[in-house]
Amino acid sequence: MEQQKLPNSTLILIFGILSIITCCCYGIVGLALGIVAIVLATKATQLYITNPEAYTGYSNVKTGKVLAIIGIILSVLYLLFVIWILLVFGWDTMQDQELMQERMREFMGQ
Template structure:
């Protein structure tokens, strides 16, 4: 029987890469792509575990899974940072550069 490419192996790799690239989109886009990549990687890993001799492309799945985990961690860290910014400086300061500079001066002058 001829080996076939593991379903979604390239997609998992692409989503893993994109989860890292988009982690700075308030953490949301990277988080979504990372979780989707992990779910697809789990399904592909189960399929590969049943018949490893029938499929190729498992290296893409493993690499995509690692990249997705890194993307999820970075996205969560960035989301926590954004939440901290909003909690510390407020919504108004985030939209007004002068007010933000004033609040930063107040924060660091203490």
């Protein structure tokens, strides 16, 4: 029997990489890509476990899953940071650069 590539193994790897790269897009894009990569990796892993001799590309799945987990962690941390900034300074302050600089000086105690 000829081995075939695991479905979505390259896509899982790409989504894992992109979840790390896009974690600074307010955390939302990286979080979404990471979750999709983990769901696809779980399905591919289940398929591989049922018949490991029939498939290749499992290393891409494992690497993509690890990268997706890292991307999710970074995205969640960045999202929490953005929420904290909005809670501390407010939306209006974020829109006005001079007001933001003034609030930052106050926050730093200067």
